[in-house]
Amino acid sequence: MKLKTFPLITISFAILAGYAAARTARAPKASHNPQTITIRASRFAFEPSEITVKKGEPVNVVIQSEDVSHGLVVEELGIRTEVKKGQSATVTFTPETSGTFEGKCAHFCGSGHGSMTLTVHVTDSEGQ
Numbered sequence: 355m356k357l358k359t360f361p362l363i364t365i366s367f368a369i370l371a372g373y374a375a376a377r378t379a380r381a382p383k384a385s386h387n388p389q390t391i392t393i394r395a396s397r398f399a400f401e402p403s404e405i406t407v408k409k410g411e412p413v414n415v416v417i418q419s420e421d422v423s424h425g426l427v428v429e430e431l432g433i434r435t436e437v438k439k440g441q442s443a444t445v446t447f448t449p450e451t452s453g454t455f456e457g458k459c460a461h462f463c464g465s466g467h468g469s470m471t472l473t474v475h476v477t478d479s480e481g482q
């Protein structure tokens with residue numbers, strides 16, 4: 355009986371220790387969590403319509419659809435995502451170039467779709 359349960363206990367401990375090690379290894383990253391910016395998308399605007407991020411720092415952009423399906427594409431920053439009707443989508447990116455970039459809705463959402471834009475300012479973080 356004891357001989358049978360011993361390996362099970364050993365394995366359980368090994369798994370638990372593994373989990374603990376994995377959590378510890380991941381913990382230091384927590385302080386470098388990407389900045390999160392939430393953008394609401396509705397016909398025919400992003401709110402806010404301008405965001406400012408720092409070069410070299412990862413950013414999570416959460417896009418929430420307030421009505422129909424929308425999308426966001428910012429070619430220069432490698433952002434391309436779709437957000438379904440009433441849902442939200444997250445896109446993570448790290449801007450490598452400073453400047454001002456124009457994003458637009460990537461999913462046709464009606465007559466004002468073409469004017470649905472988002473301006474992304476990428477600032478040099480070295481100066482701060």
Ligand SMILES: [Cu+2]
Pocket residue numbers: 398423424425459460461462463464467470
């Ligand atoms: Cu749209």
